[in-house]
Amino acid sequence: xxxxxxxxxxxxxxxxxxxxxxxxxxxxxxxxxxxxxxxxxxxxxxxxxxxxxxxxxxxxxxxxxxxxxxxxxxxxxxxxxxxxxxxxxxxxxxxxxxxxxxxxxxxxxxxxxxxxxxxxxxxxxxxxxxxxxxxxxxxxxxxxxxxxxxxxxxxxxxxxxxxxxxxxxxxxxxxxxxxxxxxxxxxxxxxxxxxxxxxxxxxxxxxxxxxxxxxxxxxxxxxxxxxxxxxxxxxxxxxxxxxxxxxxxxxxxxxxxxxxxxxxxxxxxxxxxxx
Numbered sequence: 001x002x003x004x005x006x007x008x009x010x011x012x013x014x015x016x017x018x019x020x021x022x023x024x025x026x027x028x029x030x031x032x033x034x035x036x037x038x039x040x041x042x043x044x045x046x047x048x049x050x051x052x053x054x055x056x057x058x059x060x061x062x063x064x065x066x067x068x069x070x071x072x073x074x075x076x077x078x079x080x081x082x083x084x085x086x087x088x089x090x091x092x093x094x095x096x097x098x099x100x101x102x103x104x105x106x107x108x109x110x111x112x113x114x115x116x117x118x119x120x121x122x123x124x125x126x127x128x129x130x131x132x133x134x135x136x137x138x139x140x141x142x143x144x145x146x147x148x149x150x151x152x153x154x155x156x157x158x159x160x161x162x163x164x165x166x167x168x169x170x171x172x173x174x175x176x177x178x179x180x181x182x183x184x185x186x187x188x189x190x191x192x193x194x195x196x197x198x199x200x201x202x203x204x205x206x207x208x209x210x211x212x213x214x215x216x217x218x219x220x221x222x223x224x225x226x227x228x229x230x231x232x233x234x235x236x237x238x239x240x241x242x243x244x245x246x247x248x249x250x251x252x253x254x255x256x257x258x259x260x261x262x263x264x265x266x267x268x269x270x271x272x273x274x275x
Contacts, residue, residue, distance in 0.1 A: 045071035045162075045178070049112060050203075052159055056229060057083065057184040067092065067101070068172040071162040075182050076228045078200075079144045079155050083107075084120070084183045087135040087162055092174040094129045101126055101167035105135045110156035110201025115139055125166070141187040144196045155233070156201030157226050202226035 041059035046052040052072035055061040061073050077083050087105050091097070104123040107115045120136035139153055146152035162178055204222030223232070 041181075042073075045073055045180075048072060049108075049159055054226070055180070055182075057182045059181065061180045063178050063180075064175060065178065066172075067164055067167065067174045067176055071178060073160045073180050074157050074226075075160070076200075076202075076226055077139075077142050077153070077155065077158050077184070078228055079142055079196075079233050080187050082141040082185045082187050083139045083158065084185070085137045085139070085160055086181050086183070087160075088179045089126075089133045089135070089162070090177040090179075091126055091130060091132060092171070092176055094131070096171075096174060097128050098168040098170045099128055101164050101171060103133050103135060103162070103164050105137055106161045106163070107137055107139060108159040108161070109153055110158070110203065112159070113151050115151070115153055115158070154197060154201055157203060199223050200226070200232050 041055035041061035042053040043062050044053055045061070045063035045065065047070060049072060052074040053061060053063070054074050057075060057077075063071055065071055075083070085105060085107055087103075089103055091101075102123060102125045106122075107117070109115055117137040118140055120138045122135060122137045124133050124135055126133040139158075142153045142155055144155070146154060160180055160182075162180070200223055202223055203226070
């Protein structure tokens, strides 16, 4: 009896520890797309949303431009991912500059809605003597769907815009170099919601009939062309299914363990059979 109780108690303790430790271990699992794209990104940037240069998470996009230009890039972000956009600006020679300048990155989703940063130095003022300035923006995790009135991040294309302002007029037009990259953290089902979009929010997304026509003609659809390396997720699957199943198994084990601890050994031997 004592052995059975010890085994049941150990099973319950192990199951409880597994249930508590596993979500924490997987909470910030890096996405494969964040480390699989080792090749260099584009070496030019667009000057509008329509001409934004595309790069993938894990790549480094670079561009050379003149101070005062607006530079645009675009990258894909899928369900459950939390992107971190980082920018490094190599400033003109300090001897040529006349004062400090403020640099800023802004991120917009596929509907061109500006997405706020959870944290990070999105805007920074570089002193006249500074050689570089570094910026960062950690976005909210991408959800499968959202209410029409909400501005929650959704799967699709995300635009990065680099601008400068609050600088002396004499410094406009001076050359600088920018480097942009995006790191992805997979947050899994912690931010999953019911439902999903009919298609990711990408430029040029069309109706299902037009997409079928493009597929029959052997052409890539706009959604396919803007997809991450491993394609868009279907939206119905998340690791919440795993935790739901694990919760059912743990509940069953708890029931079995509770029964084993409380059922006893049957009729006591000291009680006469006729009683």
